[in-house]
Amino acid sequence: DSGVTQTPKHLITATGQRVTLRCSPRSGDLSVYWYQQSLDQGLQFLIQYYNGEERAKGNILERFSAQQFPDLHSELNLSSLELGDSALYFCASSVAPGTREQFFGPGTRLTVL
Amino acid sequence: QKEVEQDPGPLSVPEGAIVSLNCTYSNSAFQYFMWYRQYSRKGPELLMYTYSSGNKEDGRFTAQVDKSSKYISLFIRDSQPSDSATYLCAMSVGNTGNQFYFGTGTSLTVIP
Numbered sequence: 541d542s543g544v545t546q547t548p549k550h551l552i553t554a555t556g557q558r559v560t561l562r563c564s565p566r567s568g569d570l571s572v573y574w575y576q577q578s579l580d581q582g583l584q585f586l587i588q589y590y591n592g593e594e595r596a597k598g599n600i601l602e603r604f605s606a607q608q609f610p611d612l613h614s615e616l617n618l619s620s621l622e623l624g625d626s627a628l629y630f631c632a633s634s635v636a637p638g639t640r641e642q643f644f645g646p647g648t649r650l651t652v653l
Numbered sequence: 654q655k656e657v658e659q660d661p662g663p664l665s666v667p668e669g670a671i672v673s674l675n676c677t678y679s680n681s682a683f684q685y686f687m688w689y690r691q692y693s694r695k696g697p698e699l700l701m702y703t704y705s706s707g708n709k710e711d712g713r714f715t716a717q718v719d720k721s722s723k724y725i726s727l728f729i730r731d732s733q734p735s736d737s738a739t740y741l742c743a744m745s746v747g748n749t750g751n752q753f754y755f756g757t758g759t760s761l762t763v764i765p
Contacts, residue, residue, distance in 0.1 A: 542696060573753075582659075582757035583697070583741060596752050630696050640685060642753070644696030 543567065544645035546631050552651045558619040561648045565612055565633030571595070572614040573642060574606055577628040589614055590637050621652045656680055659742055659756030668765050672729040676742035676756045679723065683744040683754075686718050688727045691739045691758065700740075701727070732763045 543566035553559055565572050574586040585598035589608035600606075603621075608614045618625060628649050632642040659676045666672055674688075685704055689697035703709045706720045715728040725744075729736055739758040746752075 542698065544696070575755075580757075583743075583755035585752050585754070588752075598752055632696070640687065640702045641699050644689075644698065646694075646696050 542643040542645065544631060544633050544643050546629075546645040546648050548648060549646065550649050550651075552653065553621060554653055555621055555623060557621050557652075558617065559621065559650065561616040561618070561629050561631075561650075563614045563616070563631030563633075563645060565614070565631075566643050569633035569635055569643070570612065571634045571637050572608055572612070573632040573634075574600075574614070574616050575630040575632065575644075577630060577647070578626075583630070586616070588637070595637055618650070623652050626650055626652045656754040657742060657744060657756045660759055661757055663760040663762060665762045665764060666732055668732060668734060668763055670732050670763070672732050672736070672761060672763075674727040674729075674740050674742075674759050674761070676725050677723055678725070678744055678754075680744075680746075680754075681720070681723065682746045685745045686716070686725050687743040687745075687753070688714075688716055689741045689743060689755075691741060693738075697741055734763045734765050737762045 545564045547562045571590045573588045577583045586600040588596040606616045628647045630647045632644045634642045657678045687702040688700045691697040701716045709716045713730045717726040741758040742756040743753045
């Protein structure tokens with residue numbers, strides 16, 4: 541158990557809908573990362589937050605947004621969902637942005653029908 | 654061309670074999686190289702990381718980086734059934750370059 545929690549574990553929704561994925565980092569970790577994992581693309585970095593501020597942005601679509609709250613938990617919002625958004629979404633945390641080790645949560649499996 | 658290329662396998666070996674997993678990359682600015690292990694239905698967990706070129710050993714695992722060839726390897730000695738998992742390589746530019754670039758992963762099965 542990495543200490544990173546993610547909810548929900550599974551999410552099934554329809555195209556055009558909006559969902560929110562939630563992540564709580566390990567105790568003491570200030571940095572949170574979001575990743576999307578699909579079979580053909582592998583693990584893709586989406587966005588990183590550090591102590592409430594956006595720190596780095598990867599291949600995140602404009603339909604997706606995220607934030608990190610004062611208690612350090614983070615939410616990833618996915619809107620206008622498309623079939624291609626079906627994937628595993630992982631949250632990871634680390635003590636600080638330059639830390640090599642990121643601890644991954646168990647993931648949220650999103651299915652868009 | 655993807656930043657990081659990794660043969661997806663699957664790779665199947667008998668228990669006790671030496672396993673070699675590899676990744677190639679195109680960005681010569683990568684300085685940090687990581688290997689993650691991901692069991693089915695779990696998140697990735699960090700196995701090893703190395704900085705720049707060279708070897709690093711940790712128990713049965715050895716990571717090698719050859720920056721001149723843009724090629725990294727993970728060797729597993731005396732492989733065990735519990736090593737059956739997907740192995741992902743990851744790379745980043747530097748301490749302030751927090752974006753990790755992952756390979757697609759190699760699925761490994763160690764047969765008892």
